[in-house]
């Protein structure tokens with residue numbers, strides 16, 4: 268039983284009055300503590316956090332080594348402005364991530380704070396790399412709530428209602444999911460994929476010519492749109508189309524990355540190479556850190572300064588440090604491996 272706060276009811280009332288209504292909540296309570304898979308509430312309840320902070324706290328809430336690393340870094344350097352120089356934790360994190368990448372060509376990194384910002388960065392990069400504007404996304408896809416990310420989010424209208432006009436140049440196609448396509452549940456995925464690839468082909472000939480199309484963005488596992496792993500043949504079809512027309516394939520691994528599906532990244536199941544990949548959530552186990560990964564030959568086209576922000580990583584030094592600590596955690600690695608293996612079993616089971 269968690270310790271109840273004597274003034275819990277007043278705190279909740281204060282929050283209801285002064286915290287913007289734009290944030291939704293599952294419980295009208297104050298979260299006071301997180302430990303492993305559990306969170307404590309100020310009303311004395313202890314909850315099993317089935318969501319892991321919505322796919323974020325992959326190592327459990329307040330992992331002692333992660334928290335210790337953050338505390339240590341905070342006493343050393345917090346705001347190491349990356350527009351001024353390199354920082355060691357930043358470079359060490361890249362060193363740890365490089366061998367985890369789903370394709371060796373992914374060798375150029377840029378860190379930011381949130382998944383939405385990573386998507387913004389990916390869109391900016393795709394436009395720069397190709398000199399084109401339009402972006403194709405999936406009906407049912409979720410990529411975040413900042414302006415570019417919101418424009419390519421098609422899972423629910425609540426995310427864009429009232430915020431129009433959205434970023435222009437966005438087109439969408441269905442992804443292979445029997446439910447969304449109103450097909451019987453046992454429809455072979457090959458058939459669903461072929462239908463959706465044909466929709467892509469029609470889109471490129473009827474609405475956005477490849478010459479104007481910068482990127483196709485897709486989650487490896489469409490989350491909000493139904494928790495649907497993208498079939499390999501569809502991913503390969505997207506890759507072929509992108510190769511044929513010089514379009515960037517942006518793989519959003521913000522939610523499916525870092526072991527959630529039994530592999531470091533869910534895209535590994537298809538073997539498809541992303542041109543740009545977005546990562547966040549499990550990367551820093553609860554600290555705000557995201558990343559955009561691409562190929563150096565492409566990112567060399569970016570103008571220095573064009574992607575810079577005060578907090579693009581500076582205050583995240585602690586998070587970077589702890590993230591790389593988390594990735595290399597020797598005591599954790601056995602547990603991490605067995606966790607990844609059980610996620611893999613669970614994942615394989617869910618596909619049947």
Ligand SMILES: Cc1ncc(COP(=O)(O)O)c(C=O)c1O
Pocket residue numbers: 380381382383384386409410411412486490519520521522523547548
């Ligand atoms: C696939 C995907 N992309 C992007 C985002 C946006 O991340 P954030 O909420 O950190 O901005 C999310 C968040 O749930 C996501 O699941």
